[in-house]
Amino acid sequence: MTSRTVTLLDVARAAGVSKSTVSDALQGSGRVAEATRDRVRAVAEELGYRPNSAARRLRRASTGAVGLHLPATATRLDYYMNLAFGAVERAQEDGLDMVLLAPSGAAGGRIASRVDGLLVIDPEPGDSAVPGLLDAGVPVVTGERYLGPATGPSGAVVCDNAASLTALLDHVTERGARRPALLAPSGSSAWATALRATAGSWGRAHGVAVTLRTVPFAATPAEAEAATRALLAADPAVDAVICAPDGSAPGVLRAAAALGRKVGAISASGASSAHEASEARGASSASEASCGSSRNGRNGGSGGSGRAGEGGRSEGGGPGRPGGTGAAVGPAGAGLLVASCVDGTATRGAEPPVTAVDLHPTAYGRACAELLCDILAGRAAPDTVRRHSWSLETRASTGSPG
Numbered sequence: 052m053t054s055r056t057v058t059l060l061d062v063a064r065a066a067g068v069s070k071s072t073v074s075d076a077l078q079g080s081g082r083v084a085e086a087t088r089d090r091v092r093a094v095a096e097e098l099g100y101r102p103n104s105a106a107r108r109l110r111r112a113s114t115g116a117v118g119l120h121l122p123a124t125a126t127r128l129d130y131y132m133n134l135a136f137g138a139v140e141r142a143q144e145d146g147l148d149m150v151l152l153a154p155s156g157a158a159g160g161r162i163a164s165r166v167d168g169l170l171v172i173d174p175e176p177g178d179s180a181v182p183g184l185l186d187a188g189v190p191v192v193t194g195e196r197y198l199g200p201a202t203g204p205s206g207a208v209v210c211d212n213a214a215s216l217t218a219l220l221d222h223v224t225e226r227g228a229r230r231p232a233l234l235a236p237s238g239s240s241a242w243a244t245a246l247r248a249t250a251g252s253w254g255r256a257h258g259v260a261v262t263l264r265t266v267p268f269a270a271t272p273a274e275a276e277a278a279t280r281a282l283l284a285a286d287p288a289v290d291a292v293i294c295a296p297d298g299s300a301p302g303v304l305r306a307a308a309a310l311g312r313k314v315g316a317i318s319a320s321g322a323s324s325a326h327e328a329s330e331a332r333g334a335s336s337a338s339e340a341s342c343g344s345s346r347n348g349r350n351g352g353s354g355g356s357g358r359a360g361e362g363g364r365s366e367g368g369g370p371g372r373p374g375g376t377g378a379a380v381g382p383a384g385a386g387l388l389v390a391s392c393v394d395g396t397a398t399r400g401a402e403p404p405v406t407a408v409d410l411h412p413t414a415y416g417r418a419c420a421e422l423l424c425d426i427l428a429g430r431a432a433p434d435t436v437r438r439h440s441w442s443l444e445t446r447a448s449t450g451s452p453g
Contacts, residue, residue: 057100114167116166116167117170117427119139119151119152121154133413137417144424145424162189169187169190171194174240191423206432206435210415216408220257227386228290230286232263232264232286233292235266240268243268266278266296270302276303280306291389292390294389295392298393300398315403317450394444406444406451409444
């Protein structure tokens, strides 16, 4: 039946039930047996049936649109643009238009009069617009959980961000890293919070210090470069840098090149020489402090208490941080592994290509919109939580085939 529009009556005849049963089965209403509901939906899908969205809106007095709220930094990030495209595509399949909301938001009541439901992506407790959106009086689906106080139920589509960072840390250590570091995102979103917490728990579990350096949630390549330069200058023994923000990996690569660090596989000698150089500087500083103490009694014990650098700290156990305050870096050519928590054009097109977690943003946007459509149609409860998958893409930046 491809030459004309498939109707409810067509589905009813093919499924061997009444037209009202088809309507109830597809809308998730009425007293329809689950087996019958499943059969009707399967027949409708096979025939290519699509509900008449205009008629449905008249029956429900709906607007025929849903709203999409993204973080303020979204317009310059590849990840959110792909997510938005996926959400728009899926909403249109249910006859719904997608309205992009201004980052500053608006009063919940005014929004509720213009849309049937809302998608709120990566909501931050510090975003003043979010509470009003969650309390707008229409169904809401969040992309990642909202960690602030909420007044009503909302659906959510979530990724296992702890597992994805764990996979990256496991991967770089399997490739020879002994001193990994994370350029961790600032802020209080579920994603940022999970990454910072996971760096600490992974370090404690493996007895390896994971150095944290906080960068903006949407750090630019220039900001990532500056943070990486400071990190490697403060702790030359760092032999793997995982950057969290989308699109920031090229900055890490530029910093590595400027400091003479070779991105890719770590040789045993290269890893050892960087570590030993760091320890030697610590021992030298301690020795000088000891000598100074015997001469003037003022400097004892001060030389071995070096930090990971301004704004950075180490999480977990493992070897002590290098002593001294010198800014010297590891030996020229010492290996450095680079990876990213978010895959995209910046990681795939870098030289070398960067190992990254592919969060499948287009599919994620579709999943968020699909849950909202299901809630609006009565096919899912308002507080339904669904999981979204990710994959690890290993590339040359960690010594893996591209």
